[in-house]
Amino acid sequence: MQTVLVIEDEKDLGELIVFHLEKEGFHPLLACDGTSGLHEARRSKPDLILLDLMLPGIMGTEVCRLLKGSEETASIPVIMLTAKGEEIDRVVGFEVGADDYVVKPFSSRELMLRVRAVLRRSGEQAPKASILTMGELVIDTERHMVTVSGEEVLLTSTEYKLLMNLAQRAGRVQSRETLLQSVWGYNYFGDTRTVDTHITRLRTKLGEAGEMIKTIRGFGYKMEQP
Structure with missing residues (x-):
């Protein structure tokens, strides 16, 4: 069972995402701010992180930058979740290391497809030539x-x-x-x-x-x- 960490300060939305992740057979974890999310990511080493851009305390972009800048968490794929859809926000997300970007409001089906696609990419086996x-x-x-x-x-x-x-x-x-x-x-x-x-x-x-x-x-x- 793959672990997905959800870092989302909107309680209702966070719990809804957790519900759909459980339905799809994942083991979800929920953090409601950047500081606790960063701590949980370092503690549990999840298979994927769903990260809200607008968080209290540490912004999502800074959380992503810190995760990708650390050897122990750099390989964990990150999908940014945000209400902002402008190109500049997508670019900033990718520049700090996000692997994908989903704009709110999104359907649960779209989000689960993105989750599976990113996990599939990160989990693909390397070719045998070493x-x-x-x-x-x-x-x-x-x-x-x-x-x-x-x-x-x-x-x-x-x-x-x-x-x-x-x-x-x-x-x-x-x-x-x-x-x-x-x-x-x-x-x-x-x-x-x-x-x-x-x-x-x-x-x-x-x-x-x-x-x-x-x-x-x-x-x-x-x-x-x-």
Whole structure:
């Protein structure tokens, strides 16, 4: 049974999400503010976190940033829940490491589909070839570890899958739509800017090695050996 931590300050909504998670066979935990949510995430190491953006005390974006910046919790996928739907809010959520973004009001069916899709992505097995090397970039697929010039780079589960997708298809151009299908596992209703945001964040984390990710203007991306 997979554990899902819900960090939501609206009590009725939090309990409703917990109810639907239980119905779907998950083990839900509920925290009502950022501080207790952060503590519970570190204590229980859930399989996934549903995180409200607007929280009392510590904001959801700061909770996400702290989780993704810590080695013990960086690999836990996070879905942001928020009443804000503007593009800038989505971008901020992705920039601090969120794996997905759901705008309130949402249907329970949509939320459960997103939960299962993100869990499926994060739980997929790594390929059997254990080491993938591209210049100073080394990907240890058995340990899900990425290093550049010998220094470990902490990636979210979505960033790691995006990097693997590009590295395993090095030299091949992939459209943004193809990357959405391959990495996120479902349609984003044409919102291909999700890919651009994650590529930018990935390049930043990889430093000079990020220059291997090439933009194909008006189409998508490819990764080239140095």
